[in-house]
Each structure stands twice: as C-alpha cells, then as structure tokens.
Amino acid sequence: MEDEQILEALNAHWQASAAGDINTEHDIYDDDVICDYPQSGERIFGRSNLQALRGHHPGKPSGFRVRRILGKADIWITEYTINYQGQTAFTVSIMEFRDRKVIHETQYFADPFEAPAWRSQWVEPIE
Template identity: 75%
Template sequence: MHEEKIREALNAHWHASATGDLDAEHDIYDDNAICDYPQSGERILGRINLQALRSHHPEKPSGFDVRRIQGNGNLWITEYTITYEGRAAFTVSIMEFCNDKVVHETQYFSDPFAAPGWRSRWVEQIT
C-alpha cells in the first residue's frame, strides 16, 4: 500500500507540474526537503524556497511529458521531458521519501543531440 500511495502522489505531482498548479505541485515535499541541481551546483533548502524559485521561472513550460516512473520503497525515479521556448530538456528526477513526503530530490537536465549517422544500422528512433 505504501508504494501505491507514493505512485499516486507522484502522478498528482507531475500533473500539477504540467498544468502549473504550484500549490499542488509542492504538496509532495516535506517542509525541510532538499532539492539538488548538480549541473548548476545549486541546492534549494526547504519546500517554501523550492516553490518560490519555481514560481519565479521566467517561462511556463509549453510541453511536459512523463515517460516513466519507477521505484520501490523510498526511492523513486521519474524520466520526463519538459519544453521551454520550443526546446525540450530530457530530465531525470530522483526522489527520496520519508513518511510519504519527498525529503531529497536530485534533478538532472540534458539537451537533446543529433544521433551520428554511423550508428544508424544498429538503432531505431524513439519518440
């Protein structure tokens, strides 16, 4: 039952993220949650600061697509794409839960890149 509750919370969180519902988006976080952005070297301390930071983003996403959510116990990973100003960023969110709230999240963002032609005979395109 614990994992079903977490999956429901994650689905609600990502839906709220996609629709811009900042209050519902941040219900998943513990008051003292930590969110790390390793690529920029930033750490956000506390749900209030995380919500404030996200509410001041200069652009609203024009696309948001969850590819998959996987996890068990207290560790859950979501792969998704988020589109700002016509550019998609492939994103991985790693969330650690305690008492059904996120206490630590790490997010990685990467830009798409063109596949080199030399490997085309071994691959197929995904969307």
C-alpha cells in the same frame, strides 16, 4: 507508505507541474526538503524556497511528458521531457521519501542532440 500510494502522489505531482498548479505540485515535499541541481551546482533548502524558485521561472512550461516512473519503497525515479520556450530538456528526477513526503530530490537536465549516422544500423528512433 505503500508503493501504490507513492505512485499516486507522484502522478498528482507531475500532473500539477504540467498544468502549472504550483501549490498542488509542491504538496509532495517535506517542509525541510533538499533539492539538488548538480549541473548548475545549486542546492535549494526547504519547500517554500523550492516553490518560490519554480514560481519565478521566467518561462512557463509549454509541454511536459512523463516517460516512465520507477521505484520501490523510499526511492523513486521519474524520466520526463519538459519544454521551456521552444526548447526540450530530457529530465531525470530522483526522489527520496520519508513519512509520505519527499525529503531529497536530485534533478538532471539534458539537451537533445543529433544521433550520429554511423550507428544508424543498430538503433531505432524513439518517438
């Protein structure tokens, strides 16, 4: 699969996720996908379980913004923010493709934190 096709599939996936289109969102996954959430120690086996888990999330996203997508060949990384019930999570998704479908995804979620004042002379705020 060419990089442009994967990027197109990823853009469709993230747009569907942001719109709450759970069926289109999960078209990108292989039936036997494995999705890991290392921070909670969970592993989800199979597209149907992943879709069911996400479909039963008690709070629908109220905001979603892809910051950037990087990748080549079979490994792709997406950085994005997602808002659930007034809380922003900075998220990284690492996807491994085979035969035009995601066979493994790992997602990391991080809460925002206040930047310490002592380093203000060396940094600029990110919008």
